[in-house]
Amino acid sequence: MLKHGLFPDAHVLPSVIKACAGLLAVNIGKQVHGFSLASGISLDSFVQSSLVHFYVKCDELVDAHKLFDNMVERDVVSWSALAAGYARKGDRVNARKVFNEVKNLGFQPNTVSWNGMIAGFNQSGCFLDAVLMFQQMHKHGFKSDGTSISSVLPAIGDLGYLSTGTQVHGYVIKNGFAVDKCIVSALIDMYGKCGCALEMSQVLEDMGQVEVGACNALITGLARHGLVDKALRVFKELQGQQMELNVVSWTSVIACCSQHGKDIEALELFREMQSAGVKPNAVTIPCLLPACGNIAALMHGKAAHCFSLRRGISGDVYVGSALIDMYANCGKIQLARCCFDRMPVRNLVCWNAMLGGYAMHGKANEAIEFFLLMQRSGQKPDSVSLTSLLSACSQSGLTEEGHRYFDRMTTDHGIKPRVEHYACVVSLLGRAGKLEEAYSMIEKMPFEPDACVWGALLSSCRVHHNMSLGEVAARKLFELEPMNPGNYILMSNIYASKGRYKEVDKIRDIMRDKGLRKNPGCSWIEVKNKVHMLLAGDKSLPQMAQIMDKLNRLSIEMKKAGYSPNTDYVLQDVEEQEKEHILCGHSEKLAVVFGILNTSPGSPLRVTKNLRICGDCHAVIKFISRFERREIFVRDTNRYHHFKDGDCSCGDYW
Structure with a gap:
């Protein structure tokens, strides 16, 4: 338009400014502001109002405030936008200052003004201010609408103000808002945050017509309080009712399973999700990957990685962090580092995930080098970083280095030691025999x-x-x-x-x-894209006869090589022969032999155990790695053990 020699007037310019606000194009918007000043259009009330909204939306509140103060005709819309902008930024002082100035401006706040303040305070985490503003709204004779109610309920939930939430619920019923989908979802979410599972279900039942958003809030609320079986049951019931479940529904239930120990169920749900034609997104993948890592389901983790590459979301910082964590948990620390190195953008979580991976694998020297790289890159470590570093030193017996990093936490990094750091140093000294x-x-x-x-x-x-x-x-x-x-x-x-x-x-x-x-000893192993769970002493396994036969043959070979079972790890007061039999039933041994029987010769095995590996199993698996010429990865509750050619990466220090 400008190239053609046509100049925008006071009717066109507000549309251009609104477009700049929509794109958050601060520099271009300022140029348009400059054009309005140069052309004399800036005194028009519509132009001024649109500029205030532009600066508020772009979080340039100082400029917005200056413009508002110099407006020829200040109006309730611009004033409301400025006050809400401060509230949304968490600037409680200026938000209240601007809002309270209304009595000197010649107009009255309307429902939109109150709603903007309530929603803004809720978004910025000023939950108490949001609730107080909601109460003041009623005190001044304004009736809440769907926006104000659905904005204040999350704040009430985060504060845990159950009695206030119940009062709002009563208001909702009294004024006929109980059919509003957003309000029902907000009520379920509020009761979930307050730990009221029964009330969550009741709200959904009272709604009459089941709606997917409310169901998602119910599943999330149940998951938040560890009621994973009930969340799964609700989800299955919804499936049975032919409800149109969306990506949020599937992601919520996958996250619920992944966070509460139902890792295999999480993997199965992910497959069902794709079969149902629902496409996972950048939130779903980080929810699934911990389940893959928890049970060392490497092939499932790689499949999720490939999916993220195809969808173009692998560069997302949350997906990248989850991939680093998954590969580290599955024993592939080099792949974890490759994911880290290829990330276009990194945050502190990514650095900590990689540092935690090195600690888990007992790679103290690599952890120290990575920690120094972290500082050289300008990323300031936090308490989690130091916990991982101290843990890495503990795993490798680097007592002096670990003690030195602990002593310098405050002076070098401005971090006061917390209880977890003391726990790391106690472990560091204790494991070293001190x-x-x-x-x-x-x-x-x-x-x-x-x-x-x-x-x-x-x-x-x-x-x-x-x-x-x-x-x-x-x-x-x-x-x-x-x-x-x-x-x-x-x-x-x-x-x-x-x-x-x-x-x-x-x-x-x-x-x-x-x-x-x-807690019974339990181990997981992934064979042919399927995760198998083996319990200590479980005789119901279909291949138990073959497993015990293979273990006996290995035992004979071990004894020929001078090995004798370490019965000190059997703590029952029984005969020596019975102790040897008990040792054979340890879940990690069963999982390793199960893997040998069901995979091709020479292929690596990955086992995860829910308890600490015992000394006898450690010695046996070292022997098996040499005798069977296999790389065997075992992750216990303490760390990763990488067995190869009869040696372990832990150097027998764990």
């Missing part, structure tokens, strides 16, 4: 040690068979976590290693009285 030094550090902590700290000490006492300090740690843990069976089992193991079977029986009696049971 148990008294570890205990001394606990006593000098500036705050009360938690279960993680005492658990680190108890685990080290188990490794070094220190009964006296183990009893100290166990007593604290029994107070802090009376219903955690793992603590009782660890102390029981220490007693059993010393032949103190009367004390073992006492602990078992305590566990029985509390209704606690030892």
Whole structure:
């Protein structure tokens, strides 16, 4: 238009400015503002109003405020936009200052004005301000509409103000808003945040006609409180009702399963989702990938990676972080690093994911080098970064280096040590056999040690068979976590290693009285794109006869090579022969042999275990890796073990 010698007037310019606001094109918008000043159109009230809206939308609130103050005719629309802009930015002081100036401007706020403030405060995390603004709205005689109610309910939920939420619910019913889809979803979300599962279901039932948005809110709410079985049941019921489930529905239930230990179900749902013709997005993939990593389902993880490449979302920072984490959890630390190196944009989460991967694999030197690269790249580490670094030093026995990084946390990085950092250093010292030094550090902590700290000490006492300090740690843990069976089992193991079977029986009696049971050893292995779960001592496996036969033949070969089973890891008071039989039933051994029987010779095996690998299994798998000429990756609760040619990456230090 300008090239053709035609100049915009006061009717055209607001449309151009609105386009700039829609594109968040700050520089172009400022040029248009300059054009309006040069041409004299800037004094027009429509142009001025559109410029205020432009600057507010582009988060240039100082300029917006200046323009508003200089407007020829200030109006309620521009004033509302400016006040809401401050609220949306979380600038509570200026938001309230602008809003309270209304009495001097000659006009009154309307419902849109109040709604803008409530929604703005909610979006910026100023939840209490949003609720107070909602209350003031009613106090001044304004009736809430669907926008204000659906904006204030999330804030009420985040604050946990159940009584206020119930009052709003009553208002919704009284004024006939109970059929509004957005309000119903917001009510379910609010009750979910307040931990009211029954009320969530009731709201959905009262709606009469089931709507997908409300169902998504219900599934998310149930997942938030770990009610994964109920969330799955609701989802299956909706499928049975032929409801048009969308990508949010599928992503919510996949995330629910992935976050609460139902990893295989998450993978199955992802396949169903694609079969149903629903395309996963950049939120779905990061929700699925942890499930792949949790059970070392590498092929499923690679398939998700390929899907993200095809959809062009692999460059997304959240997808990239999840891919790094998945490959590290599946034993492919080099692929994790490749994903990191290829990311077009990185944030702190990406750096921490890679650092955590090195720690899990016991690659302390690589972790230290990566930490230094992180600093050279201008990325400031946080407390999570330091936790991973200290953990890496602990896994590799780099006691002095770990202690040095801990001591310099505050001076070098401005991070005050938190309880998790103390837990890492206690583990660092304890694993190195410096148990008294570890205990001394606990006593000098500036705050009360938690279960993680005492658990680190108890685990080290188990490794070094220190009964006296183990009893100290166990007593604290029994107070802090009376219903955690793992603590009782660890102390029981220490007693059993010393032949103190009367004390073992006492602990078992305590566990029985509390209704606690030892978590059964469980291992997962992916074979031919299917994840198989093997339980310790499970005789119901279809191939159990072949597995036991193969184990017996391997045992003969091992004994020829001078190996004898380490029955110290059998803590029952039984005969030696029975102890050897019990060792054969450990889930990681079963998983490795299952993999040997069902994969081609020489192919690598990847096993995940829910408990710490025992010393006998560690020695057996080292032998198998050499005898069968296999690379075997085993991830336990402590770290990754990479077995190759009879050696382990941990150097027998774990």
